[in-house]
Amino acid sequence: MSRLIKKILADKLSPEELKEVISGFDIIGDIAILKIPDKLLSKKYLIAKTLLDNVKNIRCVFRQVSPISGEYRLMELEHLAGEDRTFTEYRESGCRFYVDIAKVYFSPRLSGERLRIANLVKDNEVIVNMFAGIGTFSIIIAKKRKTTKHYAIDVNPDAYQLILKNAYLNKVEDRVTAFLGDAGRIIEYYLSGCADRVLMPYPERALEYFPFALKALKEDGGTVHVYLHVKSKPIKEVIDEILPKLDIEKKFAVEDVSGRVVREVGPRLDQVVLDIRLRRLKN
Numbered sequence: 001m002s003r004l005i006k007k008i009l010a011d012k013l014s015p016e017e018l019k020e021v022i023s024g025f026d027i028i029g030d031i032a033i034l035k036i037p038d039k040l041l042s043k044k045y046l047i048a049k050t051l052l053d054n055v056k057n058i059r060c061v062f063r064q065v066s067p068i069s070g071e072y073r074l075m076e077l078e079h080l081a082g083e084d085r086t087f088t089e090y091r092e093s094g095c096r097f098y099v100d101i102a103k104v105y106f107s108p109r110l111s112g113e114r115l116r117i118a119n120l121v122k123d124n125e126v127i128v129n130m131f132a133g134i135g136t137f138s139i140i141i142a143k144k145r146k147t148t149k150h151y152a153i154d155v156n157p158d159a160y161q162l163i164l165k166n167a168y169l170n171k172v173e174d175r176v177t178a179f180l181g182d183a184g185r186i187i188e189y190y191l192s193g194c195a196d197r198v199l200m201p202y203p204e205r206a207l208e209y210f211p212f213a214l215k216a217l218k219e220d221g222g223t224v225h226v227y228l229h230v231k232s233k234p235i236k237e238v239i240d241e242i243l244p245k246l247d248i249e250k251k252f253a254v255e256d257v258s259g260r261v262v263r264e265v266g267p268r269l270d271q272v273v274l275d276i277r278l279r280r281l282k283n
Contacts, residue, residue, distance in 0.1 A: 029088030048080035073105035131202035135163035
């Protein structure tokens with residue numbers, strides 16, 4: 001898609017301008033979201049109209065006005081061209097998802113990571129997603145592994161409603177149970193000791209909520225996938241820095257830990273994931 005966008009805008013922008021626009025470009029369903037630097041704001045409507053006229057699957061173009069922020073991880077949007085709506089249908093890994101980009105957090109840039117996790121899951125696993133968003137991780141895995149059971153938690157009421165709708169849309173509502181509320185409280189009251197695997201795809205809250213991930217694991221332990229934002233460095237250094245902060249040793253032994261860079265999220269800033277397999281210690 002980036003090559004197509006470069007070709008479309010080649011006669012409208014300089015090479016330097018084109019590089020900046022491409023780096024902040026996402027398509028979710030039939031909606032395009034652009035990050036346009038201040039020095040290009042005078043050309044924002046030109047850029048949007050050019051995309052709308054030349055990319056057939058784009059029907060709405062928005063500019064991301066603010067960084068993603070707040071408990072619900074939302075962004076401010078400015079409508080630039082096409083239909084003025086924020087609701088769309090997005091497709092990934094053979095699944096369909098309803099998304100409202102103004103009301104819920106969603107990133108198409110995690111598609112490869114979602115598929116990677118799905119390929120790690122074994123039959124009959126119970127999986128808790130502590131920050132489920134619209135349910136993409138849970139639903140993709142449930143679709144791929146039909147004997148798995150999923151608990152998808154989100155504090156955002158709009159995300160919770162979309163988990164329900166998306167599970168039904170993909171015919172996995174019997175395998176995906178949605179919870180609305182704080183992940184820590186939900187685990188303490190309902191999901192303690194149930195999970196073979198816990199997903200934590202909220203880098204800003206992962207360290208704070210890691211003790212609840214441990215509470216969710218079954219009696220013999222399991223695997224936790226922890227997502228973090230860290231300064232760019234070798235992944236071994238990230239593991240050596242983060243593991244002591246997790247305070248695992250009191251109740252668990254680390255059987256295996258690996259990590260990878262999921263994506264670059266800023267200048268010398270990466271989103272990484274640590275896959276930590278734990279065995280509960282006997283009292």
